[in-house]
Amino acid sequence: MGGGLPAAIAARNRVWQRARRMAPAPIAYHHHERPEVVSVVAPQGLRVLEVGCAAGAMGALMLRSGAREVVGLEVHPGAAAEARTRLSAVCQTDLETLEELPYPDGYFDCITYADVLEHLREPEAVLARLRRYLAADGSIVCSIPNVRHESVLMPLLLDGSFTYRDEGVLDRTHLLFFTAREILALVDGAGFGVVGELRVSRTHPSRYLDAVAELVRNLGGDERRFREEATIVQYIFKARPRA
DSSP states (O other), X not given: OTTHHHXXXXXXXXXXXXXXXXSOOOHHHHXXXXXXXXXXXXXXXXXXXXXXXXXXXXXXXXXXXXXXXXXXXXXXHHHXXXXXTTSSEEEEOOTTTOOOOSSOTTOEEEEEEETOGGGOSOHHHHHHHHGGGEEEEEEEEEEEXXXXXXXXXXXXXXXXXXXXXSSSTTBTTOOOOBOHHHHHHHHHHTTEEEEXXXXXXXXXXXXXXXXXXXXXXXXXXXXXXXXXXXXXXXXXXXXXXXX
16 A cells, blocks of 8 residues: 555656647647747847747747747647747757757757746756756746736635636646745746846736735735735746856
8 A cells, every 4th residue: 555645646647747748738828929028038149948939929029039049848749830830949848857958058048938837847847957058147037927916816715716717827737836935936946046126917906905905914914015916917037047
């Protein structure tokens, strides 16, 4: 009985990985250009490794914006095939099992993770593993959804709902969830330091926010920080390797 549970978990993970590779990527996932991420990359003249490139829409925008080269990594076969028509090159691969790339160490000026890390079981390990391909003065650019957004908190607080959807913070393919605090811990653990402030995409506050913010204050929490973070849907940031 001692070895049964780990074996069952391993078998489940193998099935999950197979399904993940074979499942078609959502249409919206295929074709987002993500100009808000590209603006942080500032790709003019850069060699970029786009992790989770989908159908290559964001990478194509980076090439049109002056990127020297954009190489994509993508798990979904159909998306990878489409991306090859738009990007410099595409490797179809599962990030969780990827060991090495056919590029020399330090080849890329920037590595992007646009809504990718929350889909991984071990995002810190992936960040650390791909770091070797980043130039010494290079950077990573990430976008990560914020689970402290009130669209998640209010239904959970009011009626216990935590309903997965096709897109958004509670995308049904997300394996992990992050707040600003956890994002900083993830980046630090992988050997990077955030450059400047975290950029954000936010929504207008709902009619419930004042009441919940008051509750946070009465319970001894930081009301100002709660108000700030509860309207943030997503964080976008640049980070560089620590020496």
